[in-house]
Amino acid sequence: MFEQLKEYLQKRIAVTDEQFEMISKDIKVKTFEKNKVLVAPGEISPKAYFITEGLMRCYSIDSKAKVNIIQFAPENWWISERNSLFNEPSDFYIDTVEPTTALLIPKNYIQDAAQTIPCFADLNYKMLNNSIRFMQKRINMLLSATAEERYLDFIKLYPNLTLRVPQWMIASYLGITPESLSRVRKDLAHKHFKV
Amino acid sequence: MFEQLKEYLQKRIAVTDEQFEMISKDIKVKTFEKNKVLVAPGEISPKAYFITEGLMRCYSIDSKAKVNIIQFAPENWWISERNSLFNEPSDFYIDTVEPTTALLIPKNYIQDAAQTIPCFADLNYKMLNNSIRFMQKRINMLLSATAEERYLDFIKLYPNLTLRVPQWMIASYLGITPESLSRVRKDLAHKHFKV
Numbered sequence: 004m005f006e007q008l009k010e011y012l013q014k015r016i017a018v019t020d021e022q023f024e025m026i027s028k029d030i031k032v033k034t035f036e037k038n039k040v041l042v043a044p045g046e047i048s049p050k051a052y053f054i055t056e057g058l059m060r061c062y063s064i065d066s067k068a069k070v071n072i073i074q075f076a077p078e079n080w081w082i083s084e085r086n087s088l089f090n091e092p093s094d095f096y097i098d099t100v101e102p103t104t105a106l107l108i109p110k111n112y113i114q115d116a117a118q119t120i121p122c123f124a125d126l127n128y129k130m131l132n133n134s135i136r137f138m139q140k141r142i143n144m145l146l147s148a149t150a151e152e153r154y155l156d157f158i159k160l161y162p163n164l165t166l167r168v169p170q171w172m173i174a175s176y177l178g179i180t181p182e183s184l185s186r187v188r189k190d191l192a193h194k195h196f197k198v
Numbered sequence: 199m200f201e202q203l204k205e206y207l208q209k210r211i212a213v214t215d216e217q218f219e220m221i222s223k224d225i226k227v228k229t230f231e232k233n234k235v236l237v238a239p240g241e242i243s244p245k246a247y248f249i250t251e252g253l254m255r256c257y258s259i260d261s262k263a264k265v266n267i268i269q270f271a272p273e274n275w276w277i278s279e280r281n282s283l284f285n286e287p288s289d290f291y292i293d294t295v296e297p298t299t300a301l302l303i304p305k306n307y308i309q310d311a312a313q314t315i316p317c318f319a320d321l322n323y324k325m326l327n328n329s330i331r332f333m334q335k336r337i338n339m340l341l342s343a344t345a346e347e348r349y350l351d352f353i354k355l356y357p358n359l360t361l362r363v364p365q366w367m368i369a370s371y372l373g374i375t376p377e378s379l380s381r382v383r384k385d386l387a388h389k390h391f392k393v
Contacts, residue, residue: 063338071341073334085331089324094335114323124319128309129284131326136280138333139268140289143258145340146266146373178341 004032007055008106011079016122026116031107035099042084042097050107051083057103061095072176075161145178151187153177199227202250203301206274211317221311226302230294237279237292245302246278252298256290267371270356295363340373346382348372
C-alpha cells in the first residue's frame, strides 16, 4: 500500500526511503466495502484519501434527487473534501463505488511534510494548480462541448473506468442524460471506435 | 494602485509597509483600453493580473464560434492563465471588458514573496484551495442548477456586474441561452426581486 504512494511521490519529486518513512508515520490504511459513504454534506472530513485499489467518487444530490458527480478517484488518485481544510462543513458526499483500499492521509500532510522535505511545497503547489487547470477545462467542456466530445475526453482522462462504472454515473459526470450517452456510444461503435 | 493590493494582502495576512515594498519592486501598473486581448490560446503569458479598476474576463471560443466565459475579474480580483505557470501554451483568451487598470504581477510572485514573508505560503495555499472550492461549486451548478439558481448565484458572487456586463456575456458564463436569461430576469422582476 505504502509502496504505491512512495512510487507516486518519487515519480514527481526526490524523496528518499528514509524521508518517506519519516513523513508517513501518521498515515493509516483502510479497506471499505462498496457504497460506503465516508463524508456527507454538513460533515467535516479530517482526512484526504489516496486510493491504492478500488474507486471513490465525490458527488452532490440536488433538490430533484438527481446525483451530480464532481469527481471519480480510481487507483493512484487523491480525493478530499476541500471545505474541511478550512474547518467548514462539506458541500458534497464522498463514497466508494467499488470495494476500496485507501491510505488515510491527515489533512495537512503535504504542508507538514514540507517542513521535513522542502520540495514537498513545490509538489503541493503543482498539484493544486493542476487541479485548477483540470477544473477550468471541465467548466469549459460543460459550457461548450457536445456529448460526444465530453465522452471522448472522459475516456482519455479515466481510460479504465468505462467498463467499471455504471453508465448512469458516467452520464451524471458528463452532465448529459443516460439516453444521450447511449446514443453517443452507439454512434462511436458505428465509427468502429473502441468504447 | 499599489495601496489596493497592500490593503488586499493586509486583510488576509500580516504584512508591514516595509515588507510590502520589498516584495512589490517588480510589479508594474498598466492601463488597457476596452476589448484589449492580453493572452490568446497558444501563447504563454508571463504574468498574472490584479485588477484595480475595470474588468477582465477569461474565455474560450469553441468550434461553433460560441464564446464560453470561464471567469470574470472585476476590482480586487486576480486573473491569470494557469498553463503558463508550467510554461505551457494557454487554452484560453484573457481580455478587457471595460477600460482596465491592473497590476502586472510576475508569475511566481507569491512563491517568491514567501521567501521574504513566510506567511505568504499560507496565503497562496488558501487562495489555491479557495479557487478549487469555487470551481467545484461551479461544476456542481453547471451539472444541477436551474437557470434561475445559476443567475442568483452569479449576482451573489459578482454583485456589481449585472449592470456592467452585456447580458449575453452573463448567459455565456451561466451556460444558458440569452433567451433563458431574459426569461429568468423577467420572472425575478415579477417576484419583485431586484435584478
